[in-house]
Amino acid sequence: MRFLLFLTFIFTISINSFSQAWVDCGIKGGYGITNLINSNVWNESRVEPLISTGYAYGGKLGLNFNINYQVTLDFIAKSSNQKYLFEPSQSMGKWEKNITYNSFDMPLLFRHNSDNGSYLEIGPQISFIRGVTETLSNNPIDRKDYFEATNFGAVFGFGSFIVGGDNAYLVFGLRLHYGFQDILSSAGGKNSKNYYPINNGEMDVYESGFEFDSYKPTNPISGLVYLEFNYDLAYLVRSNCKRTVLRFF
Numbered sequence: 001m002r003f004l005l006f007l008t009f010i011f012t013i014s015i016n017s018f019s020q021a022w023v024d025c026g027i028k029g030g031y032g033i034t035n036l037i038n039s040n041v042w043n044e045s046r047v048e049p050l051i052s053t054g055y056a057y058g059g060k061l062g063l064n065f066n067i068n069y070q071v072t073l074d075f076i077a078k079s080s081n082q083k084y085l086f087e088p089s090q091s092m093g094k095w096e097k098n099i100t101y102n103s104f105d106m107p108l109l110f111r112h113n114s115d116n117g118s119y120l121e122i123g124p125q126i127s128f129i130r131g132v133t134e135t136l137s138n139n140p141i142d143r144k145d146y147f148e149a150t151n152f153g154a155v156f157g158f159g160s161f162i163v164g165g166d167n168a169y170l171v172f173g174l175r176l177h178y179g180f181q182d183i184l185s186s187a188g189g190k191n192s193k194n195y196y197p198i199n200n201g202e203m204d205v206y207e208s209g210f211e212f213d214s215y216k217p218t219n220p221i222s223g224l225v226y227l228e229f230n231y232d233l234a235y236l237v238r239s240n241c242k243r244t245v246l247r248f249f
Helices: 002-017
Strands: 022-037 047-050 053-064 069-086 095-113 118-136 139-142 150-164 168-179 219-238 244-248
Touching (some): 022 168, 053 095, 095 150, 118 168, 150 219
Parallel strands (some): 022 069
Antiparallel strands (some): 022 053, 047 069, 053 069, 095 118, 150 168, 219 244
């Protein structure tokens, strides 16, 4: 709630401060690599984190102060994955586990658009975890309780305009995200030596024996390529009564 109030405050101040700005909107979709980073898991020789992929789609609103500087707020539905290959011993063989964690992401980004058509963007992001599913031996299990409801992180991206006109244009870019907070909850073994996703709380027979010397946090990370279609929506102008109003193109 505080984050949403902060967004509203920033947007209101910006509107009142830049009377010649304009608003744009857009839709976007992305695909790329998603992972859960945990130093204990990544250093465990009996567990191999596999390259995993995910996708995202959604829209954005942007406030352009001029042709070079912009603030954007995105509304993104994202599906991330992390696959693991387990081999506790030769006698037990190998098996895979896949964890799918779905989130609703809201990045607030400052974007600099250069004169040659490229751009850079950076800013904070809040993610709301909507669901978590673990799949082992084709058996899906709900693991949402093992994850925190929200996660704060940061986003850095860059890209370039591809084609377009004065008010509508296509953009291609790469966006990197890192979650600063531990994504696990107490139900998932947070602050214990035996925690998810290596162990499942109930310690099923396939995954017993994985216990670490100390606890390490689990942080989400991703790198997705995005295709974005933007449309310049309206100018912000001052009326005769000194109020800021939208004038659509």
